[in-house]
Amino acid sequence: MMTKRPSEKPAGGSTGSPPASAGTARQSGAERTREALIRAALRLFGKNGFEATSTRQIAAAADANIGSIAYHFGGKEGLRAACADYIVSLIGRAAESALGPAGLETASPKSRAEAEALLRQALERMVGFLLVRPEPGDIVQFLIREFAHPTAALDTIYAGVFEPVHKRFCQLWEAATGEPAESERTRLTVFTLIGQIVYFRIAREAVTRRMGWPEIGGREAGSVVEVVGANLDAMLKARGGRP
Numbered sequence: 031m032m033t034k035r036p037s038e039k040p041a042g043g044s045t046g047s048p049p050a051s052a053g054t055a056r057q058s059g060a061e062r063t064r065e066a067l068i069r070a071a072l073r074l075f076g077k078n079g080f081e082a083t084s085t086r087q088i089a090a091a092a093d094a095n096i097g098s099i100a101y102h103f104g105g106k107e108g109l110r111a112a113c114a115d116y117i118v119s120l121i122g123r124a125a126e127s128a129l130g131p132a133g134l135e136t137a138s139p140k141s142r143a144e145a146e147a148l149l150r151q152a153l154e155r156m157v158g159f160l161l162v163r164p165e166p167g168d169i170v171q172f173l174i175r176e177f178a179h180p181t182a183a184l185d186t187i188y189a190g191v192f193e194p195v196h197k198r199f200c201q202l203w204e205a206a207t208g209e210p211a212e213s214e215r216t217r218l219t220v221f222t223l224i225g226q227i228v229y230f231r232i233a234r235e236a237v238t239r240r241m242g243w244p245e246i247g248g249r250e251a252g253s254v255v256e257v258v259g260a261n262l263d264a265m266l267k268a269r270g271g272r273p
Contacts, residue, residue, distance in 0.1 A: 064102050064112075066092035069168070072113045076171025080110060080181075114183035117169055118190030125195045128155035129202075145205035150262060152199065153223065154255050160231045161251045170231050196220055207269040219265065226261065230254055 070091035074083040085106055089096040103109040129152055139145040160166045176184040197211070199220040204211040209219075230237055234246060243250050 060102075063092070063094050063098055067094055067099060067102065067109065068112050068116050071109045072116065072172050073168045075110065075113065076168050076173075076175060079175060080106075085109075110181070110183050111186065113172060114186040115190075117172070117187050120165060120169070121191045121195075124155070124159045125152075125191065125198075128152040129195075129198050139202065139205045142206050145202050146262075146266060149199070149202050149206060149223075150259060152202070153227065153258050153262060156224070156227050157230075157251050157255050157258060160227055161234075161246045161254065162248060166231055167234075170228075174232070196224070199223065206266060209269065223262065223265075226258060227254075 067088060071083070071088045074088055074091060078087075083106075085099050086096055088106075088109070089099060092098075099105065099109055103112050129148065139148055160170075173184075173187070176187070196217070200211040200216050203209060203216050203220060209216050230246065238244070238246060241250070246254075
């Protein structure tokens, strides 16, 4: 007996590529279904784990035909790969917004002051993205499971955003301080700069309880930005990049 194929047609040629028009106002029914499946899978994989999440659960959460998963992605593994591509696309756009459209590893700043300004801008926008926008919550949970049990999805995310974004930060740090971008100290320093912000997302519940905040919104994120900026100033001063 033949399985009835979903009526929508797949968006794009690759089963693993991110939605062709994610975030745009005009999407076809197939594109909306595809993105809904990715978002649902991202949330459920992060919450329950890959093995504990069934395709039926994903389809129900996305309000989609269960056959759409095989049609668009070839199966659950293909859907996990599409989640990784979606993360690369979303974080990549946010990184370009913070570091400039010229690319993550190009367009070196012309002065220390410009490098410092770009570092500050990047950290400020990272706070806004990670703490205020809703999407990173599901992304972080997905990534925590990937860090614990790495798969090809983590390889995609590392090569697509983690490594290039980290390298770009290292290049800015070199421009601001004179320390070599690929030195061990610089790489560790950049992990520290980024990690302090990521903590507020991972430990969001603990932070809000300890701070007495009902949530982390714009005002609270502004307070975090002030402290992160002060930390950056202190680190630059210690390295001789600021008087």
